[in-house]
Amino acid sequence: MNVTIVDYNSxxxxxxxxxxxxxxxxxxxxxxxxxxxxxxxxxxxxLPGQGSFKSCIDGLNSINGLIDTLxxxxxESKKPLLGICVGLQMFADIGYEETETKGLGWIxxxxxxxxxxxxxxxxxxxxxxEINIMKDSKIFKGIENNSHMxxxxxxxxxxxxxxxxxxxxxxxxxxxxxxxxxxxFGTQFHPEKSDKIGLKIIDNFINL
Amino acid sequence: MLKNRIIPCLDVKNGRVVKGIxxxxxxxxxxxxxxxKIYSDGGADEICFLDITASNENxxxxxxxxxxxxxxxxxxxxxxxxVRSVDDISKLLNYGADKVSINTAAVQNADVVVQSxxxxxxQCIVVAIDAKKKGEKWEVFTHGGRNNxxxxxxEFAKKMEESGAGELLVTSMDRDGTQAGYDIDLMSKxxxxxxxxxxxxxxxxDLHHLVDGIKLGNASAVLAASxxxxxxxxxKEAKEYLDSKGIPVRI
Numbered sequence: 001m002n003v004t005i006v007d008y009n010s011x012x013x014x015x016x017x018x019x020x021x022x023x024x025x026x027x028x029x030x031x032x033x034x035x036x037x038x039x040x041x042x043x044x045x046x047l048p049g050q051g052s053f054k055s056c057i058d059g060l061n062s063i064n065g066l067i068d069t070l071x072x073x074x075x076e077s078k079k080p081l082l083g084i085c086v087g088l089q090m091f092a093d094i095g096y097e098e099t100e101t102k103g104l105g106w107i108x109x110x111x112x113x114x115x116x117x118x119x120x121x122x123x124x125x126x127x128x129x130e131i132n133i134m135k136d137s138k139i140f141k142g143i144e145n146n147s148h149m150x151x152x153x154x155x156x157x158x159x160x161x162x163x164x165x166x167x168x169x170x171x172x173x174x175x176x177x178x179x180x181x182x183x184x185f186g187t188q189f190h191p192e193k194s195d196k197i198g199l200k201i202i203d204n205f206i207n208l
Numbered sequence: 209m210l211k212n213r214i215i216p217c218l219d220v221k222n223g224r225v226v227k228g229i230x231x232x233x234x235x236x237x238x239x240x241x242x243x244x245k246i247y248s249d250g251g252a253d254e255i256c257f258l259d260i261t262a263s264n265e266n267x268x269x270x271x272x273x274x275x276x277x278x279x280x281x282x283x284x285x286x287x288x289x290x291v292r293s294v295d296d297i298s299k300l301l302n303y304g305a306d307k308v309s310i311n312t313a314a315v316q317n318a319d320v321v322v323q324s325x326x327x328x329x330x331q332c333i334v335v336a337i338d339a340k341k342k343g344e345k346w347e348v349f350t351h352g353g354r355n356n357x358x359x360x361x362x363e364f365a366k367k368m369e370e371s372g373a374g375e376l377l378v379t380s381m382d383r384d385g386t387q388a389g390y391d392i393d394l395m396s397k398x399x400x401x402x403x404x405x406x407x408x409x410x411x412x413x414d415l416h417h418l419v420d421g422i423k424l425g426n427a428s429a430v431l432a433a434s435x436x437x438x439x440x441x442x443x444k445e446a447k448e449y450l451d452s453k454g455i456p457v458r459i
Contacts, residue, residue, distance in 0.1 A: 018304060
């Protein structure tokens with residue numbers, strides 16, 4: 001099996017690469033590339049994302065044909081895709097970080113700044129928080145409710161259709177921290193930095 | 209609920225772990241990769257490497273340490289010491305650091321913070337403030353605590369937040385190495401002044417100091433070196449103690 005981590009200058013993806021390689025061992029072939037043909041022929045794709053919503057969308061747009069290829073992979077071939085952090089956020093129709101930016105539109109909704117309640121909540125939301133699992137999912141196989149995951153973000157994904165929400169976390173509001181729509185999966189937290197329990201989610205995705 | 213973080217810090221020199229007392233009198237004490245792994249297995253919420261003599265010496269050894277550690281530890285890794293430019297930050301991130309802490313360069317040129325937070329995101333930019341009390345104020349020191357800039361630490365903290373820092377790592381130069389506890393006054397003033405998370409550092413000698421840093425200093429995270437490194441307490445013991453004092457921690 002081939003799993004491709006999309007490399008599109010989205011900031012630091014070393015930890016994502018390390019964690020997938022750790023989980024994959026010799027069983028699964030992990031590729032890191034923006035090559036369109038490699039992405040198309042992969043069995044699974046990982047879309048990481050760090051920095052702002054706008055910088056990540058700009059990064060995708062800077063590689064000719066990449067967004068079309070990802071659309072084809074996720075919406076037509078319907079093969080499993082995992083978005084991490086801004087990778088998840090980009091599933092939305094629109095994001096408001098830096099400036100209003102159009103997203104991939106795979107899961108309708110928006111990405112807006114977490115309400116810090118006048119400074120009561122520090123932003124970024126950095127650190128370990130518990131996830132409240134709302135819906136059973138294959139990527140949560142063997143993951144106990146209220147497990148701790150590592151978060152680093154200031155913006156949150158607000159989907160229109162609440163049925164896509166897999167888990168929420170409590171920070172100022174109920175922040176959506178995992179979503180699933182058919183073959184498309186996303187986590188706001190960083191499984192690659194969430195210790196053994198995070199690696200378990202990666203393992204679940206690889207074994208889908 | 210978001211948990212308060214415990215961050216063991218390893219001072220690294222020439223690829224080996226040391227812990228100085230007031231930044232001098234170094235004692236060699238171990239392999240950083242193994243140490244980091246022990247910490248992450250023991251429940252450390254993050255790991256911090258500080259390349260202490262990096263400003264003066266060949267620092268290529270740190271890259272190998274970061275590379276090896278990031279393949280074995282799957283909790284966030286912060287690396288600081290001798291970080292001068294956006295290129296240095298880029299290199300550390302590429303070798304597997306999740307965050308980079310900037311000290312001297314941020315004081316000399318706030319643009320490094322502006323540019324790097326734009327390029328890599330605020331989430332990976334930590335500004336390390338070394339402060340020493342002078343009269344009623346605190347002044348910012350650079351170069352591992354050797355140079356006094358005369359800059360007001362509170363004003364500098366605010367400026368760094370505005371420049372794009374994602375977190376502030378605040379070290380009291382008066383307390384560092386003394387085991388007398390954090391400078392709570394300094395911590396609470398900076399914590400209440402900025403809207404980004406603060407990390408308390410410098411002076412931990414006992415577990416109740418960690419509690420004070422969070423409860424009184426309003427820090428989001430507490431950093432300590434020697435109490436963990438010399439085995440006085442394990443990270444697990446520290447977490448259990450914090451938990452017993454009503455502080456939310458990941459156990």
